[in-house]
Amino acid sequence: MLESKQxxxxxxxxxxxxxxxxxxxxxxxxxxxxxxxxxxxTLLRIAAGLSHAVRGTLSWRGAAVAPLDPELRAAVMYIGHxxxxxxxxxxxxxxxxLASLHNGVATSDAVRGALASWxxxxxxxxxxxxxxxxxxxxxxxxxxxxxxxxxxxxxxxxAALDTAGVALLCxxxxxxxxxxxxxxxxxxxxxxxxxxxxxxxxxx
Amino acid sequence: xxxxxxxxxxxxxxxxxxGAAWAVRRDLRLALRSKAELGVQLLFYVIVVTxxxxxxxxxxxxxxxxxxxxxxxxxxxxxxxxLPRLFATDFADGxxxxxxxxxxxxxxxxxxxxxxHWLATGLPLVAASPLLGLQFGxxxxxxxxxxxxxxxxxxxxxxxxxxxxxxxLGLRNGALLALLVLPxxxxxxxxxxGAVDAVRTGMGAAxxxxxxxxGLLTALVGAPLAAAAAVRIAID
Numbered sequence: 001m002l003e004s005k006q007x008x009x010x011x012x013x014x015x016x017x018x019x020x021x022x023x024x025x026x027x028x029x030x031x032x033x034x035x036x037x038x039x040x041x042t043l044l045r046i047a048a049g050l051s052h053a054v055r056g057t058l059s060w061r062g063a064a065v066a067p068l069d070p071e072l073r074a075a076v077m078y079i080g081h082x083x084x085x086x087x088x089x090x091x092x093x094x095x096x097x098l099a100s101l102h103n104g105v106a107t108s109d110a111v112r113g114a115l116a117s118w119x120x121x122x123x124x125x126x127x128x129x130x131x132x133x134x135x136x137x138x139x140x141x142x143x144x145x146x147x148x149x150x151x152x153x154x155x156x157x158x159a160a161l162d163t164a165g166v167a168l169l170c171x172x173x174x175x176x177x178x179x180x181x182x183x184x185x186x187x188x189x190x191x192x193x194x195x196x197x198x199x200x201x202x203x204x
Numbered sequence: 205x206x207x208x209x210x211x212x213x214x215x216x217x218x219x220x221x222x223g224a225a226w227a228v229r230r231d232l233r234l235a236l237r238s239k240a241e242l243g244v245q246l247l248f249y250v251i252v253v254t255x256x257x258x259x260x261x262x263x264x265x266x267x268x269x270x271x272x273x274x275x276x277x278x279x280x281x282x283x284x285x286x287l288p289r290l291f292a293t294d295f296a297d298g299x300x301x302x303x304x305x306x307x308x309x310x311x312x313x314x315x316x317x318x319x320x321h322w323l324a325t326g327l328p329l330v331a332a333s334p335l336l337g338l339q340f341g342x343x344x345x346x347x348x349x350x351x352x353x354x355x356x357x358x359x360x361x362x363x364x365x366x367x368x369x370x371x372x373l374g375l376r377n378g379a380l381l382a383l384l385v386l387p388x389x390x391x392x393x394x395x396x397x398g399a400v401d402a403v404r405t406g407m408g409a410a411x412x413x414x415x416x417x418x419g420l421l422t423a424l425v426g427a428p429l430a431a432a433a434a435v436r437i438a439i440d
Contacts, residue, residue: 050301051440068436074307082298088237097230101306
């Protein structure tokens with residue numbers, strides 16, 4: 001259960017947003033929309049416990065949490081703009097390395113399976129520098145299948161993905177929510193996620 | 205809160221060792237993939253040390269007196285050369301964020317990064333130093349103490365440098381890192397070069413080497429915590 005009360009963020013002297021309230025129960029998703037520069041990424045980073053809010057509180061399972069709180073860290077998977085991939089490593093090595101960093105399943109079979117489910121089996125042994133933007137994004141998202149976490153925080157997950165990739169993402173999100181997971185997604189495009197538990201939040 | 209207390213307490217949590225092992229494995233693999241960068245740093249050390257005898261002339265007594273200082277100053281500069289890469293690429297590609305968000309304590313992960321950095325950049329300097337010391341006509345005892353001193357001193361340089369590298373993350377001015385870190389290197393330089401001089405004058409280097417060891421232990425405890433605090437500020 002992630003809850004925010006009256007969150008506010010500043011960039012320099014300008015207020016990005018203020019008074020942001022949301023509440024995520026198991027099975028809920030929050031779609032964050034807003035113009036460029038409205039603070040979507042900042043809100044997601046605050047929710048992930050990476051950045052601190054200027055005002056307001058964030059609480060996880062009923063307890064207020066500070067940035068990098070261990071309880072929240074153990075529950076969250078944050079996938080931001082930067083894919084955290086190393087150009088020198090292959091797709092498989094990158095994915096295995098990130099999965100084991102987060103104490104996920106990093107066996108060779110599991111990693112290959114995750115790559116295959118994102119249609120990357122042929123790129124498995126390619127260095128990441130040879131991959132396209134969409135393929136790099138797919139490796140980042142493949143991490144979600146290897147590291148089970150209740151709270152997914154995804155910043156523009158559909159950026160650079162093709163239609164098949166967006167459909168796959170939507171299926172994964174649907175399955176995650178059906179299992180009682182939670183998700184916060186910042187997006188510009190319609191990723192096809194709908195249902196009574198999907199709410200919107202527009203920053204202005 | 206409990207984990208933070210565990211990080212600051214005397215005995216690191218098991219997660220810290222697992223995180224450190226992860227960072228060592230990953231960074232060493234990355235270093236081995238980009239061998240050219242590794243070579244550049246060692247080559248820089250060899251070239252700087254070789255230039256000095258060419259510059260000051262072939263007087264054996266002068267070279268022997270200059271040798272320890274030259275070898276140590278060159279080691280300082282060479283280790284500085286590799287420092288900006290320690291965190292900057294991980295910062296730019298989002299890896300540092302993922303490390304901060306991982307279940308492992310950040311100081312443990314950073315200790316692992318520093319260890320890998322030293323193995324890739326400091327250890328080759330230690331290994332090459334006896335050979336380079338021959339150019340200055342250093343005796344056997346002096347060569348041994350030179351290598352021992354570098355073995356104790358270069359990890360301290362990596363640890364102190366990591367704090368500087370973390371503090372200057374996100375700044376465009378690369379020279380600031382050198383200005384910040386070089387003054388911190390001064391004690392290591394004094395005791396490191398002093399150890400070799402002490403052997404040459406027949407006094408024995410135990411005191412200097414002990415101080416270098418004490419410096420290493422202090423840096424080992426404090427530097428990863430300081431660097432982790434600076435990294436947390438940089439990614440906020």
